[in-house]
Every structure is written in structure tokens, then in C-alpha cells.
Amino acid sequence: MAVLLQQLVNGISLGSVYALFALGFTLVFGVLEIINLAHPAVLAVGALLAYTLLVDAKVGLAAAVAGACVGAGLLGVLLDAVAFRPLRLRGASRLASLITSIGIALILVNLAQIVWGTEPLSYPPGTVPLRFFTAGPVTVSLLQCLVLATVVALMIGLRLLLVRTRLGLAIRAVAENPQTASLLGMPFDRVVAFTFFLSSALGGVAGVLVGMLFQGSVSPFMGNTYGLKGLAAIILGGMGDITGAVLGGLTMGIGEVLIVQYLNSSYRDAVAFGLLFLVLVLRPTGLLGQQRSREA
Amino acid sequence: MNAVTDLYAAYSTLVLFAGVAALLALSIYVTLMAGQLSLGNAALATIGGYTAAILTKTYHAALWPALLAGAGLATVVAALIGIPCLRLRGIYLAIATLAFGEVVRVAALNLTITGGALGLVGIAPLVSFPHVYGALAVVAFFFYRLERSRTGRALAAIREDEAAAQAMGIRVTTYKVLAFSIAGFIAGLAGGLAVHFTYLINPAQASFGEAVTILTYAVFGGTGTFAGPILGGMALTVLPEALRFLKEYRLLLDGAILVLVTTYLPNGVLDLILRRRRA
Amino acid sequence: MLEVSGLSRTFGGLRAVDGVSFTVREGEIVGLIGPNGAGKTTLFNLVTGFLPPTAGRVRFRGADITRWSPDRVAAAGIARTFQNIRLFRGMTAAENVVVGQHVRTAATLADAVFATPRYRAEERETRARARELLELVDLADRAAVPARALAYGDQRRLEIARALATQPRLLLLDEPAAGMNTAETQALMTLIHRLRDERGLTVLLIEHDMKLVMGVCDRIVVLNFGRTIAEGAPDQVRRDPHVIEAYLGTQTERLREARAASPEAPVLSVENVTAGYAAGDVLHGVSLEVGAGQIVTLIGANGAGKTTLLRTISGLVRPRGGTIRLRGRAVGGVRPDRIAGLGVAHVPEGRQVLARMTVLDNLRAGSFARRDGAVEQDLAAMLARFPELGERRTQIAGTLSGGEQQMLAIARGLMARPTLLMLDEPSLGLAPRIVARIFGIIREVNGEGTPILLVEQNAQLALETADQGYVLETGRIVRADRADRLLGDEAVRRAYLG
């Protein structure tokens, strides 16, 4: 029982990381229906930027997070401008965007490798106080709570942005019907650029949090594991759905943890992706997704 | 003359890799012909590779029977994967097949018959130039005819407009499964060939990265006709070697090339070459 | 030969096809007509197996083919063309026709790989037949051209050739003449006759070009709101009051006098505009003006280019020639969001509400181009003006009824406080009661001083409402006059019913 509780905590914490990644991932998909495989790389760049700010520029945590966030965001805008926008203008297939994003991922990761090296880095100790709360047999770290809180906050924030603000309105309109949106005076390219900014900024934040949560994990490759898992998460949640992404992420995390605890840890990923396969085939709108055409 | 043989000696394996890459590119091309993006080919190749390797290594089977057995198994698996996937299109199909790939990878990682993470080592180097390029020639010829056949046109019709194809009386599902099966066979064959000159096969061959690489072969070369994937596979295999002098900047350039080609050569490099000739 | 009995199909709440029954006898040419949204194409889809019916049966040459898969139906001998042309765009004309012969050929993959005699023979035959069919629809000289590069009319004819390649007994044509010029339409008519006379084909066709329908059909079935409202010989159908009403709308008394354009400079002036799509020009030198405070209506049969003109004005289509001025400012080729910013509200054909968003969000989206703070109060006003929207303010737009969606689309347009409101087919597929309501609103809005450009197929109603009217035929203005003068004008009736 105690173990189960602790494992649930672990699962939620792991899941919230997936969710964090999935948020930005799903946003771009929701608007453009392209899968941006450069997102893991953006996450890594965000984390590394924060590292430089903390260690070399010696700024405070808040500033570092902000820097990583903005930096990653601008990177996203750049990527859209140089890589995705030309494809849109040509009306190229989503396949093309997928491959371009792979190319970008290659470039980013290797640039990062040249700039920051390959040795895993960790943020200076005490960046975030290592505090632990123990409720009976269960241990929760301050960071885990922080991450979960951030995820929920970002999720709500994103929802509010999309539902309450003028810009959010435009994003949703463009996502649903670019032509009608333009008839209503919404500038397609600017809206898309902002979407990329938002998505990548979220990626940057995710990177920093992952880096803090797992000391000694900050490296150009740190995003790699999240690429597929994040994809799985947003599929479980129904692609393009903000809340779905978070729920999907949590489902993935808890699922994996339970597999490790009660089934065979070595089949963790097989089970995870086996389920993903079944979900796709049996319930193509995702476990939590609303009705939406699956034609691409 | 001597220089030439030296050169070949220096790059013989690279030449074999190029041939295998071309085969893999063709295996994804056949599904693309029908407008289906499947990323399970790396996994299918791995299945073929393990099967063939186990047969020659443990059961001392002859090469060709082993290769065909591997290709056969991959074909069956591909068909089985293809059927449930028929409801999915585009990106969603891609992801489903990727998931399948991961399952294969992890299975290979944990099964004893596949030798876990280390995989199978010390596989006899039974494959050389004639095998790979013989196979490639046959498969290429197959595609040459396929593209000029009723079947090939049916696949193309499905890619162009599924509803219209149905209205022409084309059994869409049948042809999709056919495409998947052919893909499985070619991938499995390629996998079997590869393990017999790399001495080793391990689960990494089924990874996400490999799957994506195969796709880039096809797109890089161009998916207009079967010559594109062949060109793409070979070019992208040789390129990194040609770029050795760039040391750690190689992958950087690889990435740049991918972006540039998809952006400025929508129909692949082959198209560029052909246009040159026309001009 | 074809026997449709009690066939029905509902989408959500909408009864697209509602218990339709009719028969087509061997060797007949039957026309299926009716205003947009009457359920004609849905009926085709039900017959050819693209949609399963919710009720009713389809029998073909004695066999019950209800719920058969499309490929089975095709193999059984029913071929069709599509309203929005669906060629294999990447393939050449010849290849399209070769693919069409799929069900009539048998060479296996193995045959192809080993180039068996069977394969060789079949290839030869299919190519020969393709050539022959292309000649039939006189595209022989375009055989090697990719379908996407063909002109509109050619694409239509190629689609027919492709359908013929399946060697059907029954041919279903969905608006074969749409986008064709008069000469092409003539040729098409002779072609259809030849198909029947020389090849013994039976033809069932949907068409809006009445010249063609009246010219070729032995019998006509008229649909409206998913129901058969008339059936019979062309002349009798043409005179049938129900049909005329369905097309031109009912005669009501004029509500107010048409006003001539005010002397001040026009809000919108279109001069000699040419525009179209890849497949070719749709508009050939169209000129039109909307004066301040006017309602101007643009009427004409389907495919005349009405929608294209609106799309050109709002920037969705780049004009290839001529000038478009908003209050004297040239806006030809300006991006749509900029034009919206200049106060042009375009309520597109088929409403195009943002189906996944709430009613309120749709309205807010309408005010996007505005920068003033009065949005919220306009919102309140709008919900008051459209009570049915007020009640459903938080409902997802996609779940509204057709009428409500149309109201929403108009309301969304008004939220922009437009200086020019363009409405495309606001009465499309709506029940008369709702249509009346919508036109009431249109007059109201105009009464408040908003100039309106109204595209409408319900000519009667449109002309009664408008001050000025333009009649568009195959991309050209054939008649322009004060609306009341156009009422009951022969040119108008011809434009619709031939």
C-alpha cells in the first residue's frame, strides 16, 4: 500500500514532466497539424540556456527561467520563419514539415553539442532548495510539487490564454479554419509565429524544470526520450487538446510506473507503446480526445 | 585500374550499405506509392535481420533460404500490422507504425533468442556485392514493372484520391494491405542482407532514429518514381563518409541538407537532376 | 434499371434526403434538379455506396445494391463523376482513363513482372481504349497532359471519359456542365446524346444549367429539402409552379421602393475584373458598383462566378486583371485580413461558422478586426437582435441548426461594424420561414446604413429586397438594372431555368 502510494507520487511526477513536454508539442499540432520533432531539441536548448545563465551569468533562478523561456520562444519563431513557413507558402505536405523538423532537430542538437559539450551538466546545487515532505511512508520533494504545480498552472494559463484573450481567439480560429479566420481579419502568419513562440517557450520551461528535477541530466540529448513519449501522451489525450495533453502525460507516467512496480520493468516501453498502438487503432480520437478527423 | 580496386577495397562495405539503404528506401516508397506513410520499416528490417541471422548462425541454414525466411516473416508481420492500421491516415498511421517499431525494439532487447541489447554477434559475412546489388537489381526491376502495371496504377490512384479510386472499382483495402506486405518483404530482405556483412545485429536497428532515416532516404531522393528512393538511399549513405573532413560538424550539415531539400526540392534530388537534363 | 425506393439519409438533425423514390428506365436520360442543398449529391452518394442510407432501398438491374461498397457498385456497372471534380490530378489524362478500366482488366502483379502475353495484350488494349475514349470527349490532343494542368471544362470531360472507362450501364453525372462556357455546354449535350444513342448508356445527371437539362433530359426529377417535389417531362417541369417557386422564390409584395445609387462616391467599385483558379478564369471583365446605403444583389445560376467575385473582393482570390476600389482606395490583391481590417465583412457561402467554438466566441472572432472598446455592448445588442443565439450563447456552433448557423454567420459579420457587408447565399438550404426572417434582418441592417452586396440564388426574394441588381452568366454581367425593373425580367428567368 505504502509502496503503491509512493509509486503513484512517482508516476504523477514523471507524468507531469511528460505533460510539460506535451503541452508545447500539442499546441503546434493543434494549430498546424504538424508534428514538430524539433521540440525535444528546443527543450534541451532551453535547459542549456538556463544553465549558462545560472552558472556563467550567475543570475537568479527566476531570471534564468525567464531567459530560457524567451530564448527558446524566439528560437521557435526563427524555426517557423526559416523552416516551416516556406513549406506552408508552397502548400507542401505535412510529411515535408515532419522531415524538416527532423533536420532542425539534428542541427540544434549538434550545435548545442558544440557549444555546451556532451557531458551531462547539473544546475548549481541549491538553485532550488532540496526539501522533502514525508507523509508517513511517502516522500515528496519540493521540486516534484513545484513541477506539478507549474504544469497545472501552465495548463490553466494556456487555456485561459486561448479562451479569454483576443490572441487566443485568433489561434483557435486559425487552427479551425485559416480561411474564415483571415476573412475575420486575423493575420495567419503572425498568429502562427506566435503559436511557435508559445510552444517553444513552453518547451524551454519544460527543459529547465527537467534539469532541476533530475540533477546531472542537462545535455543536448536530454530531450530525446521525450520525443516519442510526448507523442504518445498527446495521442492518448487527443491531439491538439491542451487538457488532453496533460491528462495523457499523467496517464503515461502513472502507467509506466505501475508497469515497473507490478509487471516487468524491462517491458515498460513495450507495454506503453503497445497500448499507444491499440489506442490509435481502436479509438483514433484518443482516450480523452473529442471527435476530430484523423485525416492528415 | 589498381587505384580503382584499392578504392573499392577501401569502401566496399560502404557500397554494400548504400545498396541496403536503397532497398530500405524502396520499402518505404511502396507504401508511399499508395499514399500511406509507414514508419515501421526499420522494425521490419530488424525482424528480417534477426530471423536470417538466427537461421544461418544457429541452424546453419544456407544464405538465400535464410534471407527469404526473414523477408517472409517480415511480410506476414507487415500485413498483420497493415490491416488494423487501414483506418488511419497520414501522421496517425505514421505514429501507429512508430509505436509498433518501439514494441519490436523492446522485444528484441528482452528476448533471449535475439541476444538482448548486445544482439547477435559473430554472424558469418556471407553477403557481398553480388548479393546486395543482385537483390537491388531484382527489386528495382520489380518496381519498374509495378509502376507500369494495373496494380501500380491502382496504388497511385489511391494516393491521388481514395474516393475516386473506389468509384473506379478499386478495392482500396486490398491494395493497401498489398503495399504493406511488399514493404515488409523488401525491408526484411534488406535487413537480412545487412546482418550478413556487419557481423552483428542489435535492437538499435529498430529504433525511432533508424525509421526516420529510412524515410529521409526516400524523401531526399524524391518519391516520384522508384529511382528517387534508390538515389536518396545511396546518396545519404555515402554523404557522411564524403563529409568526413568536417569531423564533428557532419551531422550539422546532414540536418541542413534535409531542411534545404524538403524546402527547395519538393520532389527530391532526382527531380533536380532530371530537370537539369531537360533544360 | 435503377429503382430508388423510400431512400433517406439524415446528418445529425438534418434530413438531407427524405424518403425519395423514383426509377430510371434503360436507355433514359434523367435529370435530377433542385436548388442547392436539396440533397441531390447526397442521393448520388447513397446510390453509389459512398454513404449508407438511414432507410430505403436501391435496386439496380434486379439486384439489391443497398449498402454495397463503392467499388462493388462500380463493378456492377454504375459509374459516376463528382460535383467537385475528383481526377487523379498527378496523372496524365490518358493514365486517368487507363485507371478507369481497372475493374474491366485482370492482369495480376505477377503478369506485369514477368510481362506475360496477357499483360502485354491488356496494356495495349487499355491504352487503345483510353485513346478512343479521349477522342470521344475530344481530349485526344491533351492525352499526355497532367490532369491538374487541364482547363476546367476539359477536366469535366476527362472525368466523364474516366467514368466511361469502367464500361458502365448507368452513368451518374454530377453537374457536368458546371464551369463550362456555352460552346462547351453545347458539345456536352451532343456527347450525352451520343452516349445514349451509340452506346446504349442510361444517364442520370444533376445539373444547374437548365439549358442543358431541358435540352437533353427525357425526364426530370425535382428535389427540394430532400423531397421529390415534381417529376415529369422538361416542359411540364419548367412550368410547374412548385419548381419555379423552389428556384426563383415566391412572389411577395415589394416592401419598399428600390433606390437609385446615391450621387456620392460608391463604397465598392469593381472595374473590369478578371479572376479565377488554376483551371482557368471564372470571371471575364466583371464590373459592378455598390453605392452608399444600397443593397446590391448579384444573381445568376450556379457556377456563374458569383462566389468567385465575392472571394476576389475579400482578397481570397487574386484578381488577374481590372481594379477593385473600396471608397476609392485600390485593394486588388491585398491580403484578406487587411481587407477585413478595412471594414469589409464577408459572410461566406455555407456559413463557415467556427464549428468547434461557442456562439459567443464566434461573435467575438467577428469583432477581431476592430480596435474600439464597444465590443461587449455590441455583443449584447447582437444577442438581443438574434434571440435564438442569445439562448445558445455558450453552445458549440457546430451543433446549431442550419438556420441558426446562418444567423450566427451574419451576426458575426455585423460584429465587425462593417462598412460593407457581403452575403453569399444566405438562404441556402433554409426553410422559407427562416429565409423570410433572414431577409428581414438584411433589410433592417441596411436600414441602419450598412451597404450590402448580396449574392443569392433566390432571385425573386433578392430582387425584391435589393435596390440594384446584376445578372451574372458564365463569368460575365449580362444585365444590370434597378432591382424592381429586373423583377420578372425574362433574362433572369433564362439565367435560371433556361
Next chain:
Amino acid sequence: MKRLWLLALLLPLAVSAAWAAPARPVKVGLAVGVTGDIAVYGDPIRNGFQLAFKQINAMGRVRIDPILEDTGAGRDGAINVFQKLIQRDQVAAILGPVLSAQAFAADPLAVQAGVPVVGVSNTAKGIPQIGATVFRVSAPESVQIPKSIAVAKKLLNLSKVVVLYDNADDFTISGYRTFVEELQKNGIAIADTITFSRGDSDFSAQLTKAKAANPQAIVVSALAREGTLLLIQGRNLGITVPYIGGNGFNDTNIITRAGPAAEGLIVGTAWVPSAPSAVNLKFYGAYRDEYKREPNQFAAQAYTGAQVVAEAIRRAGLTGAEDARTQRSKIEQALYTIKNIETPLGRISIGADRDVIQPRTYVAVVRGGRFVELDVK
């Protein structure tokens, strides 16, 4: 008389010929993965090689021209590199490749061509058995682990442990297998066996499960990155029992990164920074000056490998003038004669089975932030 003159004339020539410094440098290929995530191991290995050859060439007894080629992380890259080095560059010997999997794929090419290969980081079983020209200086874990288990058993009188290992990496799997054998030999019960995969960052699930089995120690076969994370997260989850780590753990960076969490970690290792030998001090100092970071075991083994090859070249008395074939066979012969040479790993020899004989492997424990040798008399 004339003869005498002639002799007098020829003698200096003969002498000078005999004492002549090598005419041309001997080419040695370095097959290292420095791009992709493999670079975490590739970088220190490359550094070790380059430092060693720099020093060796400086001494001038032999002149060696090291040719570095990037294999990437895959088997294909390794094969291509080997072929280039063997055929194009006509190298006399090859050092590398990094991963055992790459060795299994690429070494056979060298065997065919009769090129001696010295592995410096391949610890999987059966590496020297690949063929007659494959040597290695990296002690397989089957040599180190028994010792660490024995020591740990004495120290903590172990009876029950949990084993965690990375099942996506051959290196860690071979370590895991050896661990299990040894644990069984010593009659230590394995309460639970839990796996994870290379690249994972969150191990709380595995560790919670391990903790639940309340073992006396946690035996881990992992690579440096995952190892670090395991240590930190384990302590965070309140795991107090010591870790017993495989080869991947002995990397000083683990201590710097894991900080206090690393305390008490027991590692069986081929090398400790604190090893007092003169060669080691020289290596350790020079490395830090050159690369501004702590060397790790991979660096030390690479350095050793380079030393061994250089020594073999010296003993073979190569002038660089010979054709590649003779160079290769002579080096191969010479490699067998390497006995008790001083290296950072201590005095090592190459056995008749082409595997390293390293009498002095260490069991180190982390105390006060550094590896200290554990000796239980």
C-alpha cells in the same frame, strides 16, 4: 688495405643506419565516437589517446602519426571507419572502437586485414575472441566485479541485495551478468532485479521498488549519466544503504555531480585517480592541465592503450619505412611481449589470450568526495 678504407667508410654509414631515428612516423588509427550521445565516453577516450601520443612523440623514441576518425554511435560508422583506416590510410594498428557492439561489428575487418586492434573500453565477454589480432587493455568486469563483491561482502556482511541494471546497453548488461554470477557464488540473495534504459532520467519508480525490498545494498550496473541520477534520486527517496557500482560508475564526474549522494558508493575499478604510481600522477596532472577537467577511467584506459601500442611499435623496432603489412604483423607479435609495463592502471601485461592481465584492480569507495581505495586485509 683498400678493404680497411672501405670498412672505415662504411662503418659510420652502417652505424648511423642502425642508430638512425625512425624515418617516417608510424600511422595509428583512432576509431572513436565523438558525435551523438556516445561522445560522453568518446570525448575522454579521444583525450586520453591524444595526450598519450603527444607525450610519446615528445619523448622521440618512436614517432607515431595518430589518425582520428569519428565512428558515431552506430555499428555502420565503426565499420566504415575501420575500412577507411585499414585500406585508405594503411594504418599499422587501430585503437578503439568505443562500444563493444561496435567492436563486434568492426574488428572482424581488422582481423581479415591482419591489423592489430587494441580495445580500450570494450568490456563485454568475447572481445579478444573476435580474432587473432584483437587485443584489449580494458579489464572485463569479470575481473573487477568479483573483487568488489567479495570486499563488499566482508565489509557489510551482505546477505540480501537488489540489482538494478540498464538493459539497453551491452556494456552494462555484461556487467549485470557478472554481478549475478558473483552474488550467487557468494551466496548473496537477490531480492529483486529491476531494469531501466539508457536515456531515462526518472528512476524513482525503480528505486521505490528496490527500497520496498529493503536490501542491505543496491547493486547497480549503469553508465555514468544514469549512475549519477540513480545515486541522487535514491538518496532523495530515503535510500540509505550503500550502492555497489559496476565499471560505469568510476568516473570522478559522478562525485562532482552527485555530491554528497555519492558518499559510500563502492566501485570495482581498473583505475583510481589516487593510484600513487609515477605514470598515473604524470597522466593525471597532464590531463587536468590539458583539458581542464578530471580524467575518468575511460581516459586512463585510453592513455594506457596508446602506451601499449607505442611500446609495441618501439619493441618491433619500426622505422616507418616498412610497408603496412610488415608493420602490422610486427606490432601484433610485439603486443604479445608486453609484460608488466607501468601504466595509470598499474603494472599490466598482455596475456596469450590477447586480454589484459591487470593484477592490480581496485575496489574504491567514495569518502569525503573522492575515490579512496578500499583494502580489507
